[in-house]
Amino acid sequence: MMEITNDKIGKKILLLGNEAITRGALEAGVDVATAYPGTPSSEIADTFSKIAKQATKQNKDPGFYFEYSTNEKVALEVAAAASFCGLRALTCMKHVGLNVASDAFMTYMYVGCKGGHIIVSADDPYCHSSQNEQDSRYFGLFGSAPTLEPTTPQEAKEMTRTGFEISEELKLPILLRTTTRLSHAKGLVTLNELQKSRRKGHFEKDMLLRTFLVTARAKHSVLLERLGQAERISEKSPFNEIINVGKPEDIGIVTSGVSYNYVKEVAELLYLNVRILKLGMTHPLPRKMCEKFITSCKTLVVVEELEPILENQFKAFAYDIQSDVKIYGKSTGHFSRLYEYNPDIVAEAFSTIFKVKNPFPKQVQPKIKVPSRPPVLCPGCSHRATYYAVKKAAPKGTVYPSDIGCYILGKAPPLEVADLLLCMGSNAGMACGLAVSTDQKIISFMGDSTFFHSGIPPVVDAVHHNHDIVITILDNRTTAMTGHQPHPGTEFDGMGQPAKLIKVEDVVKGLGVRHIEIVNPNNSKETTAAFKRALEYKGPSVVVSKSPCILLDVQRKRRTGEEIPVYYIDQEKCTQCKTCISRFGCPAFYYVEDGSIYIDETQCNGCGNCVEICPVDAISKKEEEK
């Protein structure tokens, strides 16, 4: 049995924040879970998938339906419909995924839900794996969605579990907002009982489920009433609590999410005498509780990552009750709206505000310059092979709009084939815009999962307006960057069931693309020739570059015992021209002081593409020593 489905009540197990959310949903008897993967949210969905796959393997019912949906909007719609049938539903995504789902999200709040529905949005302060660090809590305010913010994996589980009840009481979906340091932190979680799910509900027809004109107006006022009810729940919520450190007098600290961890630890370390208002239900705020807290303080410090959402509301509350409390936070310059917080940042701010010595030393960087080590395309990555061929085919000045996925790593030298990036699917849309705005050649890139997610509409635009662009679909048969999840182009779904495989090339053909090239990027010469033909074609052309993610390929070979070849450089033949390093850029290659070049066997994934690109045929496969 998997540990996540352990049924020993009261047992403590070590779970990732994301796994704890899945566990919480299982303890609430979730019926339908949907997601589009995205760091830092992915493991919530992956945990559902693992449980479902294992059940499928054993011919058992996992007790819930799970799918990796085509995109976040579809995921939200699928789950919302389940909720309308009275089922409990969970949808998870990364913060920018909520932008994609926002059209459904905003009106869903008007309609409201029937079965409890938790919408998880995982924020990524510091952009560890993201294109921005937007604060999802604004979506809570924007859409009038009750919002919960966990501090620890234990709390993430509890908020998910009990969130379903709050959702059903209010008939409103709940936004569960996490951040990377919660999503990807492991902590001990105490287990509650697993609940059986129902799997099938019933759709009761109700005209108020059609938001349109009169019903929309009516439902907006219903939403505001429900938000008022939510505030009453917030006043009584155990997730909003006051914790005393030392012997508090008139200093209060207001905080939420992971920031609480740093506040508590630093306050104790500094022997501060403070009351901490730890807010777990941050929308709507418990107004009375907050006003009472303000009244009890002369000084307030608000500690929250990213946007001043609590801070601004506390200022408004203070104004309303005519309090002269001094509020420190972002507006006073003690905290930043940038990046994630840590104990150092909180200690520095507290030491300034409370005029005490920072307990931590100043960060002293190494005297020696340590070379940077950014993430790179893996050795043997098929994207590298595609990019290498593209560079050979494309004239100087070609513009390369790219997209969200591993392939954005092609930005780095020596390939440098990513010039523009906004969001999922943006490569082809921007390619269309470039085509009408410049005479430069345009070659755009997106992955297969991105293509299905939001890459199809811009291809339609290119076809309809006959934009002269080359759209490349890097079809590596998986959603690689987020951990190899399936997508509509794979033959199994997230529950491990056989699924209809939709071919990228069939879709683009159906969209009316006339010039389609299907290549194996590991054949460099043919791939280069295909890109040349695509560039010559007047109008939109699509190159589908097909080769499985090398990591999956290596995994498969290890599993089946198939040989993973090792390559070496014949030092006699090598002229040290460095094509392999300075043009191909495979990280398995390195050179030593005398200039001789070697292949690091522990890094080489055995793709063998270097054999073809070496101009002097100095690279060959190592024969196995027997």
Added chain:
Amino acid sequence: MNRKTSIVLTGVGGQGVITAANILGKATAKANINIYVSEVHGMAQRGGTVNCTARMGDVSGPLVATGTADVIVSTEPIEALRNIMYANKKTKVITDINPVVPFTVAVGGEEYPNLKDVFREIQSRAILYKIDALKIAKDSGAAITKNIVILGALAATDVLPFKSDVLLETILENVPAKYKDINKKAFEGGMKALKDLRK
């Protein structure tokens, strides 16, 4: 329990740093001690620098403040130096001695520093234990057990709030049966290497 233990685990994506952090977390939980582990996932795993933290005992979060690590373990020498701000004079820094040259050196014109200088700087700011983890791992039967060698060395420092047997047990529970021997050798090799240095 009032004791707090803070450990920084670092190295290069693909060297098993996250696995090591994970095992350390499981072992601590097994020993009935409170634990938080911070991991990195997603983009950072593609050959970039990896930084995980594990904090045990009376702690309320996984992040380690500047100058407060009890141990920094690293599967690559310059990654140990990159994280040296977490060290104080009493911090033990355990690192493998085998460099993995970042691609910015091969292509981007950056330089991999002289290892002697790297070790000298670490030594000036902490207590340094250099071990040839790669060799020990290879001798044990697989280069990829380098992370387990490093965990063995960590277990030999007396910093962990539980017995080294618990850590070894946890490792063996988390590897396939056919690799148990290799991992046991790697762990014991790491322990021995550190004990030899302390003699």
